[in-house]
Amino acid sequence: MPTSASASSASPSPSASASSTTTATTRTHSDLHARLTSSDSEIQLKALRELKNRIIGNRTKKLSFVKLGLVPAVADILASKVKAIANHESNLLIQSAAVLGSFACGFDAGVRAVLDAGAFRDLFRLLSHPDEKVVDAGARSLRMIYQSKLAPKYDFLQENNMDFLLSLLNSENENVTGLGASIIIHSCETVAEQMALCHAGVLKKLISLLEGSLNQRDASLESLATIIKNNVEAVSKFVGSESVKALSSVIELTKDRNPRTRLLACMCLIVIRNTVPCFLHDIGIKTKLVYLLLELHDDPGQVGDEASFAFSSLIAEKEDLQKLAFEANAIDKLYNHLQKGSLHPKRFEGILLALAELCSKLESCRSKFLSLKALNFVTDALNHDSPDVRAAACICLRSVSRSIKNLCAGKFMNEMIVIPLVQLLHDPCTSVQVAALSAVGNIVIDFTTRRSSFVQCGGMKQLVELTKSMDSTVRLNALWALRNSMFLAETTCKEGIFLELTASSLASLVCDPEPFVQEQALALVRNLVDGCINSVEFVFSEGSIILDAVGRQLRSASKTEIGIQGLYVLNNVASGNEFHKEAVMHQLIPQAENGMHSFVIKFLQSNDGQLRTAAVWTVVNLTFPSSPGAFDRLVKLRNAGIVSQIKNMVNDPCLDVKLRVRTALGQFMTFGDGST
Amino acid sequence: MFGLINIYGMVMKATSKKVITREEWEKKLNDVKLRKEDMNKLVMNFLVTEGYVDAAEKFRLESGTEPDIDLATITDRMAVKKAVQCGNVEDAIEKVNDLNPEILDTNPQLFFHLQQQRLIELIRNGKVEEALEFAQEELAPRGEENQSFLEELERTVALLAFEDVSNCPVRELLDVSQRLKTASEVNAAILTSQSHEKDPKLPSLLKMLIWAQNQLDEKAAYPRINDLSTAMLEDPAV
Structure with missing residues (x-):
């Protein structure tokens, strides 16, 4: 009976009760503000404690209190009491620092509010307070702030700052040493900063902290990794003579009872290995790292979420480690985690990226992945709420679709994949667009005729649209995908794309301000004019606007890759009819002889074998004996000094070049080439 | 025939098991040097982790062992x-x-x-x-x-x-x-x-003892500890 009575009293208007709660909260908000600004410090203290207990662990409350402007009120208390020593003033300092720290904990809006309120400097002042509890509170709050990207960068190169940092690391107080470590992890980025820390003895100090308390060990491992990352000298210093024991104690810590310590120790070893590959090269330690990291995925918390990112950095670009991971059943293990469902977005992202790394090189991994039907999880992830997960799914798809066998079987050109992928080309988030483009780039190299399904759902149109993006990475990837879609495509397909793209915008992409975009645009043109003779005509539309652009780029080529792609465009055009060949000659040898050397000479003399190959090959196509104008062209080439340059190259160290040079010389001979 | 072979096998197995007498065992145990301070630390670790503050305080005074917290x-x-x-x-x-x-x-x-x-x-x-x-x-x-x-x-x-x-x-x-x-x-x-292990060390040491005894059972007959609360050595059943 009593239960039903209370139920009926609660049920009539749930909305009314909800709104009354809201007004109640607003009331306590404004009430809190009044009490925080009270002149009675007892009232302030009580208000601070109340505020602290309301916001700890509660993001929603943090946000609403930040919006209501309570942070400046708390910062004011801190500022006004920062020099006080009397006992309960100490309490005000502790509580206000704790409140500010909690606002800043894992919450960027809170960090910004604390920084805007000017509390940062005052918190640093607390570190020299005589009361240890005040020091604790200050150090904890500063550490929270340094865990955010928004924290101001600490300038290690300033001498006083380095001394201060060392004094933090040398402190007896664990929270203070922890703060020192957080500062390093947050702010040490450049090689100069890394070396400054090494020379000031920070490396040594951190190594000694590996023997410290549990928390100090973790903090030390993480900052060590920051200081030696990608810095050969620092790694050698760490592994080398100065501290023989350092490396072995890190290896020892991979067996620690605490999973977080194990993870951090693994990450430290990975940094060492990735920076100087000859360290930690023996198979034992590599296998151990693979197993350890796979096992750490079982941790239900943050450690498990981060394990897959560490795993990815271990195996990235390294086929031997990918093979070891495959043999350790990594694909099955990661797949089992995916199967658990309702994963935290961070973990989902990490596992997809790890699978992407595993499938990036080895066909055996891709086959395993596909046999488990893991692709279903990836296609689901393409529609995930989190942009990071969507991007990771695309990257995974890109890796798996490198499998030529399955690509040929049309495994990826189906509605389940193509439709969401094309939608992602419209994604508001640029990183997702770029990742989607990279996946599309692989999938459109379809050796059958299934490209049409991609075209039908507007994929091609969107790719063309994205070549006009303001973001150069987007332009680059869109061009790359279009380039691949032209690869060995039939003329009707090329025509469709070309009409959409237009000659003039293709010409302006060839002259894009970004060199790597130029290179992709040239590569696209190269594929466009490859194949049957009709294809060559594309570069002659709108008054040869594209061919002229290619010629311009070749004359000013800043990068080898641009030269290579540009020369192959000319090469393909030069394989056409007389008219085509003459047009190439026109680009090769400037009409008005104003003492300018042809750029071909420069390429023939280049150090890059590929570039020399492409240059000789172009000449071969131009002097093909059966074509009527070949002799005329040979004379022109000889006058430009190109023929004699080629003659000098009979013994080129690059076999490809040597072969083409022989062909060219053979052709020259048929004209009874008088080198005189 | 089969029965005979089996019995033969069992006999072989039993005889291959080494028998260690109480005397030998205790002599071996005496050879292991354990520092008193380490034992005290183990006890202190247990009291601190489990939160027996009064006992820890008394133990500190009596044994001179400093708690790590x-x-x-x-x-x-x-x-x-x-x-x-x-x-x-x-x-x-x-x-x-x-x-x-x-x-x-x-x-x-x-x-x-x-x-x-x-x-x-x-x-x-x-x-x-x-x-x-x-x-x-x-x-x-x-x-x-x-x-x-x-x-x-x-x-x-x-x-x-x-x-x-x-x-x-x-x-x-x-x-x-x-x-x-x-x-x-x-x-x-x-x-x-507080940078402290969340579990006391003693229980995991006892688990290791049980595991080690189980491993040893395969190879030898020796005076075993069966009751952990008394840690009495019990003669092997021969």
């Missing part, structure tokens, strides 16, 4: 633990926040479990309206952040749907064991924040 913090930790065990969860949360505000801010799972325990206590005390309001105001936002929290929240709110809780499928949430579970989770988190 400030004994005052044990009192605070035990006060938190006790508060949860008595159902004063709000009080416990405030105490943890005074001890170290970072613990609940960086440990969403523990924070959720404490809030869940608070909800359970409200329901236990029949404060239905307050419970609903609390669930909506404090717990629902956490459920939005984490799918598994949402499921646990739904399970807990189910307690309200039953007039007679003894029929409720989730009645175990009202058990004392739920309080103990939450209390030990807080206890572990506080220890971790």
Whole structure:
């Protein structure tokens, strides 16, 4: 009976009760503000404690209190009491620092509010307070702030700052040493900063902290990794003579009872290995790292979420480690985690990226992945709420679709994949667009005729649209995908794309301000004019606007890759009819002889074998004996000094070049080439 | 024929097992040098981790073993633990926040479990309206952040749907064991924040002893410890 009575009293208007709660909260908000600004410090203290207990662990409350402007009120208390020593003033300092720290904990809006309120400097002042509890509170709050990207960068190169940092690391107080470590992890980025820390003895100090308390060990491992990352000298210093024991104690810590310590120790070893590959090269330690990291995925918390990112950095670009991971059943293990469902977005992202790394090189991994039907999880992830997960799914798809066998079987050109992928080309988030483009780039190299399904759902149109993006990475990837879609495509397909793209915008992409975009645009043109003779005509539309652009780029080529792609465009055009060949000659040898050397000479003399190959090959196509104008062209080439340059190259160290040079010389001979 | 072969095999196995007499065994044990201080540290570690502050203090005075942690913090930790065990969860949360505000801010799972325990206590005390309001105001936002929290929240709110809780499928949430579970989770988190192992070393050493004896049983007959509380060596059955 009593239960039903209370139920009926609660049920009539749930909305009314909800709104009354809201007004109640607003009331306590404004009430809190009044009490925080009270002149009675007892009232302030009580208000601070109340505020602290309301916001700890509660993001929603943090946000609403930040919006209501309570942070400046708390910062004011801190500022006004920062020099006080009397006992309960100490309490005000502790509580206000704790409140500010909690606002800043894992919450960027809170960090910004604390920084805007000017509390940062005052918190640093607390570190020299005589009361240890005040020091604790200050150090904890500063550490929270340094865990955010928004924290101001600490300038290690300033001498006083380095001394201060060392004094933090040398402190007896664990929270203070922890703060020192957080500062390093947050702010040490450049090689100069890394070396400054090494020379000031920070490396040594951190190594000694590996023997410290549990928390100090973790903090030390993480900052060590920051200081030696990608810095050969620092790694050698760490592994080398100065501290023989350092490396072995890190290896020892991979067996620690605490999973977080194990993870951090693994990450430290990975940094060492990735920076100087000859360290930690023996198979034992590599296998151990693979197993350890796979096992750490079982941790239900943050450690498990981060394990897959560490795993990815271990195996990235390294086929031997990918093979070891495959043999350790990594694909099955990661797949089992995916199967658990309702994963935290961070973990989902990490596992997809790890699978992407595993499938990036080895066909055996891709086959395993596909046999488990893991692709279903990836296609689901393409529609995930989190942009990071969507991007990771695309990257995974890109890796798996490198499998030529399955690509040929049309495994990826189906509605389940193509439709969401094309939608992602419209994604508001640029990183997702770029990742989607990279996946599309692989999938459109379809050796059958299934490209049409991609075209039908507007994929091609969107790719063309994205070549006009303001973001150069987007332009680059869109061009790359279009380039691949032209690869060995039939003329009707090329025509469709070309009409959409237009000659003039293709010409302006060839002259894009970004060199790597130029290179992709040239590569696209190269594929466009490859194949049957009709294809060559594309570069002659709108008054040869594209061919002229290619010629311009070749004359000013800043990068080898641009030269290579540009020369192959000319090469393909030069394989056409007389008219085509003459047009190439026109680009090769400037009409008005104003003492300018042809750029071909420069390429023939280049150090890059590929570039020399492409240059000789172009000449071969131009002097093909059966074509009527070949002799005329040979004379022109000889006058430009190109023929004699080629003659000098009979013994080129690059076999490809040597072969083409022989062909060219053979052709020259048929004209009874008088080198005189 | 087969029987004979089997017996033959068994005989072989039995004879291949080495027999170690009590005398030999005790001589070997005496050869192992154990430092008294290490044993004392082990005991101190147990007392500190389990929170027996008075015993730890006495032991410190008697044995001169310094605890690896400030004994005052044990009192605070035990006060938190006790508060949860008595159902004063709000009080416990405030105490943890005074001890170290970072613990609940960086440990969403523990924070959720404490809030869940608070909800359970409200329901236990029949404060239905307050419970609903609390669930909506404090717990629902956490459920939005984490799918598994949402499921646990739904399970807990189910307690309200039953007039007679003894029929409720989730009645175990009202058990004392739920309080103990939450209390030990807080206890572990506080220890971790103090750079202390969350479990005492002694129990895992005993587990290792049992494992080692089981391994040895395959190869030898020796005086075994069967009763861990007395640690008496019992003669091997020959």
